[in-house]
Amino acid sequence: MNWVAWRMLNGDLAKYLGAVFGVAFGVLLVTQQASIFVGIMSRTANPLRDVREASIWVADPHLQNADEIEPMADNAVYRVRGVEGVDWAVRLYKGLARARRPDGMFRQVILIGLDDQSLVGAPRTILLGDLADLRRPDAVFLDKAGHQSLWPGEPLAVGREIEMNDRRAVVVGICETSAPFQSFPVVIATYSQATQLVARERKQLSFVVGAPVAGLTPPEACARIAAETGLDAMTYDQFMWRTIDYYLVNTGIPVNFGITIALGFVVGAAIAGQTFYLFTLENLRHFGALKAMGVNNRRLVGMVLLQAAVIGAVGYSLGCGMSVAFFEVTDRLLPDLRGIHLPWEIALAAAALVVVIIGLASAASLRRVLVLEPAVVFR
Amino acid sequence: MPAACPPSAATVGVSCRGVTKDFGAGDTRTRVLHGIDLDIGCGALTLLVGPSGCGKTTLISIIAGLLDPSAGEVTLFGTPRSALAGDRLVDYRARNVGFVFQQYNLLPALTAAENVAVPLLVNRVPRREALVRARDVLAAVGLEAKCDAHPAQLSGGQQQRVAIARALVHEPRLLVCDEPTAALDSRSGHTVMELLKAVAVEPGRTVIVVTHDARVLELGDRIVEMADGRIVGGGTVAMLPGEMRA
Ligand SMILES: Nc1ncnc2c1ncn2[C@@H]1O[C@H](COP(=O)(O)OP(=O)(O)O)[C@@H](O)[C@H]1O
Ligand SMILES: [Mg+2]
DSSP states (O other): OHHHHHHHHHHSHHHHHHHHHHHHHHHHHHHHHHHHHHHHHHHTTTTGGGOTTOSEEEEOTTOOSSSSOOOBOTTHHHHHHTSTTEEEEEEEEEEEEEEEOTTSOEEEEEEEEEOTTTOTTOOSEEEESOGGGGGSTTEEEEEHHHHHHHSTTSOOOSOOEEEETTEEEEEEEEEEOOOOTTOOOEEEEEHHHHHHSSOOOSOOBOEEEEEEOTTSOHHHHHHHHHHHHOSEEEEHHHHHHHHHHHHHHHSSHHHHHHHHHHHHHHHHHHHHHHHHHHHHHHTHHHHHHHHHTTOOHHHHHHHHHHHHHHHHHHHHHHHHHHHHHHHHHHHHHOGGGTTOOOOHHHHHHHHHHHHHHHHHHHHHHHHHHHHOOGGGGGO | OOOOOOGGGTTEEEEEEEEEEEESOGGGOEEEEEEEEEEEESSEEEEEEOOTTSSHHHHHHHHTTSSOOSEEEEEETTEEGGGOOHHHHHHHHHHHEEEEOTTOOOOTTSOHHHHHHHHHHHTTOOHHHHHHHHHHHHHHTTOGGGTTOOGGGSOHHHHHHHHHHHHHTTOOSEEEEESTTTTSOHHHHHHHHHHIIIIIOOTTOEEEEEOOOGGGGGGOSEEEEEETTEEEEEEOGGGSOHHHHO
């Protein structure tokens, strides 16, 4: 009988594809929007995420997120180094600045300043130039997307000049960074260079980053640092989640994505449910005939569920496939969406949604099939 | 080959005793069958005739186990219908009853042979074997060449022949046909009835055909006439009132 159910489904290609499309559309919209949402949210701590050497982040105790930074006095780094259990600790600058081309065109940029000696947090993917050049006077690195935005359409090149805070800076290298939330160009310099490229403030130190000695966990080290210095010390995860939580609570982003995701689910479920229900209704006469011919309710339920499951599986595969393909393309072509992929957790959640959609769609159909009197075949 | 009727019942396949059917409840309750007593034999084509609304379909639905009588008993080849309930009744239908419907009710997605194979699949015959047997039966109804055609590619008469093949493929002891010629022109209708008589009637099988198509009456071995939920006549063709033969 399952074979008959399968053939019935394929026999009505229009409805089959309609229902599959409904599921696929819902899955595509839900997975795509949810992935972008998760991707964007996880970007809020970028490009600081690239500082992978550090497991401890120390900042002003009032820090709420990675973008609003209250600088500390420069000597904070010595106070952190003085805490027992801290293996190493260095300065890290992060701030906003303006980069101006010689012809006057400018962009707001994210400026990262790395410890002059160790260059902790240096970019890992260098497309042009040599990291050591960062220590030359006036030298900066620029991220690839930033280069494309400052010099659109021009090939990547080193040696170009920008002006920041009335000072000349030379782009000596092009690198990749994790995409920042605000899609600003990322300029990387040494700490001492970076502090020259922005207006001078009394306090300038954004973060002290470091690691504990072997045998001490980062949370333990953080607790000690906080206790001894009065500064806020966090693990990277705590820092990242504090930032993400801030954006979740203080922006309309979750609501917006939530609405799109909900709409995708509702529309997909409506199309799939409606089409599948119509398919069952149109086949009610045949289900009745099968009932008369001795197919019991259990087998009929099996047939309907099989049909629904096929629709769900095909629609899900299509939807997820389209979602993956979408991110494959955008990852390469759209700098704004680079690094955003379909996480398996979202794929799994979408599968659960499909089960719900299919469950709803077949419930209505099953009700009709089960209450069907076999005697209707003679009507 | 359908099993022979139990010797005790001689040639009686289906027996109705006081079969009554009411539809609705309370004020809207209407009695459609008024205590039908009827024996229908094996090895013959029995026509059930009567004006529209007299209860023919209701009666064969009860006989075929699709509908429960409100009162009375139906005995099928020695088995009281009341002894079968739920899935047992469904299984009984699967093994012992063949159906031909006015609207053919073929699955449009399946080929003729696949449609014919369905009752075998219902009886859990493996698909390969079922399809081989289906082709044989299609050949017997003269549609060898149409095995792989879909219902939409067949004429009404051909579709009804496929339906007859489907109703017979599992060699049921009881075949019920509700107005099998009503949707056909007179020539195809006649072909279908002749076919039914030729391939369906076998010793040990009870064949009941509901019709109000006067043109096919001559093909019946026995004619049972109903009116207003009662049996009002029955016998051979010669015994029918004149207007029905016309
Ligand atoms: N499910 C039902 N509910 C209520 N009345 C019904 C139902 N089925 C049949 N009837 C009534 O029973 C009577 C006999 O119907 P039916 O057996 O179909 O007659 P026939 O087949 O001889 O035309 C009709 O008056 C019909 O309206
Ligand atoms: Mg009728």
